Amino acid sequence: MSDSRIRTLGNREAGPGRPVYVTGEIGINHNGDLDNAFRLIDAAADAGCDAVKFQKRTPEICTPRDQWDIERDTPWGRMTYIDYRHRVEFGEDEYRQIDAHCKEKGIAWFASPWDTEAVAFLEKFDVPAHKVASASLTDDELLRELRATGRTIILSTGMSTPKQIRHAVEVLGSDNILLCHATSTYPAKAEELNLRVINTLQQEYPNVPIGYSGHETGLQTTLAAVALGAVFVERHITLDRAMWGSDQAASVEPQGLQRLVRDIRTIEDSLGDGVKKVYESELGPMKKLRRVAGVVAEAEIATAAGEPVSV
Numbered sequence: 001m002s003d004s005r006i007r008t009l010g011n012r013e014a015g016p017g018r019p020v021y022v023t024g025e026i027g028i029n030h031n032g033d034l035d036n037a038f039r040l041i042d043a044a045a046d047a048g049c050d051a052v053k054f055q056k057r058t059p060e061i062c063t064p065r066d067q068w069d070i071e072r073d074t075p076w077g078r079m080t081y082i083d084y085r086h087r088v089e090f091g092e093d094e095y096r097q098i099d100a101h102c103k104e105k106g107i108a109w110f111a112s113p114w115d116t117e118a119v120a121f122l123e124k125f126d127v128p129a130h131k132v133a134s135a136s137l138t139d140d141e142l143l144r145e146l147r148a149t150g151r152t153i154i155l156s157t158g159m160s161t162p163k164q165i166r167h168a169v170e171v172l173g174s175d176n177i178l179l180c181h182a183t184s185t186y187p188a189k190a191e192e193l194n195l196r197v198i199n200t201l202q203q204e205y206p207n208v209p210i211g212y213s214g215h216e217t218g219l220q221t222t223l224a225a226v227a228l229g230a231v232f233v234e235r236h237i238t239l240d241r242a243m244w245g246s247d248q249a250a251s252v253e254p255q256g257l258q259r260l261v262r263d264i265r266t267i268e269d270s271l272g273d274g275v276k277k278v279y280e281s282e283l284g285p286m287k288k289l290r291r292v293a294g295v296v297a298e299a300e301i302a303t304a305a306g307e308p309v310s311v
């Protein structure tokens with residue numbers, strides 16, 4: 001029987017029993033520079049990530065009107081907030097180049113649209129999924145538009161109550177979504193990660209695959225999320241944590257990303273199937289170290305080595 005928690009993400013599947021789907025969240029850490037975006041894509045591909053992710057906004061829709069004219073210092077000089085929002089946004093030509101670059105590198109890309117125009121923009125591309133940022137979980141209009149695309153929707157649940165999450169799942173429908181546990185602080189403190197919520201979500205949504213979107217510093221807690229059963233992992237990535245931009249400090253640099261993906265693969269290998277067995281490789285040590293055979297004869301164990309323990 002097929003598992004209702006398996007989701008298609010382009011040419012990959014995500015869900016229990018599948019390799020953890022690892023996404024390097026570029027977000028706007030490219031700072032509006034296509035070359036930075038390419039370098040981040042290369043770092044993610046080299047590390048073995050399955051996908052990179054961007055954020056797509058229509059600045060005039062996503063920026064409250066009273067903020068547009070507020071001036072701020074940026075690496076490109078002093079400018080109004082709305083000009084800054086445009087400065088860090090890629091248009092269609094840049095995304096065509098990103099699309100081609102990702103194809104060349106053999107890595108998928110998708111994005112979180114922050115408004116309905118951004119959904120229409122992303123629909124011009126054959127993306128494997130759309131992501132709903134935690135901040136957008138309560139935006140029913142956006143959720144309805146996303147559901148209508150028919151693509152897999154990855155829904156992040158930071159800054160959200162169980163009731164809000166239940167409502168968002170109702171609006172999206174549970175057949176084609178993947179839920180991500182998240183804590184929306186940058187960086188998030190270990191004591192506020194509450195990783196056991198991954199198990200709470202697994203129980204509350206038995207037909208939905210559960211993943212993790214992390215904003216902590218360090219890698220251990222993301223690895224713990226995988227050990228708790230997260231089937232999808234997203235971490236912000238950066239070329240350099242000291243770069244300008246609000247997400248950079250809570251992001252993983254290329255070397256850390258290599259370690260993260262390597263360790264996720266080791267953890268998924270090590271989790272196994274939960275069925276107790278005696279491995280053939282244990283027979284030598286068993287012979288050498290065990291003085292008393294106990295209730296099952298050594299010969300019987302040797303015959304059944306690698307099989308579930310039924311002897």
Ligand SMILES: C=C(OP(=O)(O)O)C(=O)O
Binds near residue numbers: 027112132135184213
């Ligand atoms: C902010 C985002 O997601 P999350 O809430 O998972 O950090 C995003 O995907 O743009």
